[in-house]
Amino acid sequence: MIDDFNLELIVQPLQDWFAGHARVLPWREDPRPYYVWISEIMLQQTRVEAVKGYFERFITELPDVKALAECREDKLLKLWEGLGYYNRVRNLNAAAIQIMEAYDGRIPDDYQELLKLKGIGHYTAGAIASIAYGKPVPAVDGNVLRVISRVTCDDSDIMKQSVRNHMEEKLAEVMQAEHTTVIPGVFNQALMELGATVCVPNGMPHCMECPWQNLCEAKKRGCIESLPVKKKAKSRRIEEMTVLVIRDDEKVAIHKRSASGLLAGLYELPNLPGYMDTEAVLSYIRELGYAPIRITPLADAKHIFSHVEWRMKGYVVSIEEPGNELSAEDARYYKEQRKKKKLVFVDAEDAKERYAIPAAFAAYAGYMNIRLGKEAFDKKEETGA
DNA sequence: AAATCGGGGTG
DNA sequence: CACCCAGATTT
Numbered sequence: 001m002i003d004d005f006n007l008e009l010i011v012q013p014l015q016d017w018f019a020g021h022a023r024v025l026p027w028r029e030d031p032r033p034y035y036v037w038i039s040e041i042m043l044q045q046t047r048v049e050a051v052k053g054y055f056e057r058f059i060t061e062l063p064d065v066k067a068l069a070e071c072r073e074d075k076l077l078k079l080w081e082g083l084g085y086y087n088r089v090r091n092l093n094a095a096a097i098q099i100m101e102a103y104d105g106r107i108p109d110d111y112q113e114l115l116k117l118k119g120i121g122h123y124t125a126g127a128i129a130s131i132a133y134g135k136p137v138p139a140v141d142g143n144v145l146r147v148i149s150r151v152t153c154d155d156s157d158i159m160k161q162s163v164r165n166h167m168e169e170k171l172a173e174v175m176q177a178e179h180t181t182v183i184p185g186v187f188n189q190a191l192m193e194l195g196a197t198v199c200v201p202n203g204m205p206h207c208m209e210c211p212w213q214n215l216c217e218a219k220k221r222g223c224i225e226s227l228p229v230k231k232k233a234k235s236r237r238i239e240e241m242t243v244l245v246i247r248d249d250e251k252v253a254i255h256k257r258s259a260s261g262l263l264a265g266l267y268e269l270p271n272l273p274g275y276m277d278t279e280a281v282l283s284y285i286r287e288l289g290y291a292p293i294r295i296t297p298l299a300d301a302k303h304i305f306s307h308v309e310w311r312m313k314g315y316v317v318s319i320e321e322p323g324n325e326l327s328a329e330d331a332r333y334y335k336e337q338r339k340k341k342k343l344v345f346v347d348a349e350d351a352k353e354r355y356a357i358p359a360a361f362a363a364y365a366g367y368m369n370i371r372l373g374k375e376a377f378d379k380k381e382e383t384g385a
Numbered sequence: 386a387a388a389t390c391g392g393g394g395t396g
Numbered sequence: 397c398a399c400c401c402a403g404a405t406t407t
Contacts, residue, residue: 041403045402047392047400085404121404123403124402127402142401143402144402195402201395261390262390262391374392374393
């Protein structure tokens with residue numbers, strides 16, 4: 001139990017260990033508030049390795065709060081493309097505007113003020129206040145929940161908000177004690193570093209490398225593998241859909257998703273609910289007023305989100321613009337249809353440079369001559385772009 | 386309190 | 397395949 005454990009004991013071994021084992025990370029080289037903020041938002045539910053490249057590109061492109069506040073949404077989404085949880089970057093933009101208007105462009109150093117900013121919750125407010133400003137407030141993330149529940153051998157369900165609040169309180173007491181040796185930014189980062197590199201979530205923790213190996217209650221009692229306790233997540237629902245690569249000689253059709261919901265505001269390949277056969281696809285294409293020349297079925301694909309699984313059937317449809325055999329009335333009707341479906345024809349270069357397209361369509365990206373997801377980012381790293 | 390919101394690494 | 401990750405917001 002966390003209440004039966006003297007948390008003062010963990011401070012010095014942890015901070016000493018961190019001094020020799022902190023990873024070198026881009027946002028640690030210059031922990032100015034703006035860099036801490038951006039990195040913490042990117043790191044939400046996202047691994048350090050995935051964030052590194054995005055962080056460097058983001059701060060180069062948008063070096064300060066003002067630049068972030070003035071950036072347009074399409075560019076923000078493009079900078080975030082592949083990172084996921086796209087509301088994070090919209091919230092960054094909204095918060096930057098808040099900071100410009102209410103805080104004269106300066107990121108607040110107070111925990112309660114930070115909490116008022118869009119996209120900043122308990123964890124991130126604590127991280128910014130402690131790492132960038134040295135304030136003694138906790139930053140409890142998944143690593144900290146795991147590490148503390150193990151060292152104190154606490155079997156409370158860490159999915160419950162009440163358990164998280166209680167852990168924050170206990171850590172706040174330690175950090176704000178009278179003659180504490182806690183260095184807030186070091187202490188919080190060290191807890192997370194220990195969780196990420198030693199007291200790991202997958203597989204066996206590396207207890208022989210742990211600065212707490214002689215005081216860890218879970219290790220003493222041999223219950224490390226049963227901690228932390230987490231209620232199981234609900235299983236995913238499955239959605240079947242048909243994805244279309246509609247193209248002529250030079251361009252391919254894309255579609256802007258709705259402003260709310262899954263992948264809000266991103267561009268996608270046109271798709272239809274359910275599995276459709278060749279004939280159904282061809283009649284859909286004709287409804288749009290295009291003349292299909294050839295249709296080729298593609299390999300089935302699957303994409304897994306946290307709470308949904310897409311099972312996709314794909315087709316490449318080559319089309320040509322209808323000639324002047326169309327009556328003026330028909331031409332008008334078709335134009336209306338396309339507008340209603342919000343299809344945009346772009347060439348591959350534009351799709352790659354300007355439009356944020358989620359990794360869910362990576363399996364079919366090759367047919368539009370672009371790359372998506374991790375492949376896209378690795379490719380950019382190679383070419384130094 | 387439960388659902389929503391991405392994508393990739395790992396055993 | 398399941399689980400998890402430097403979580404926040406909405407319902």
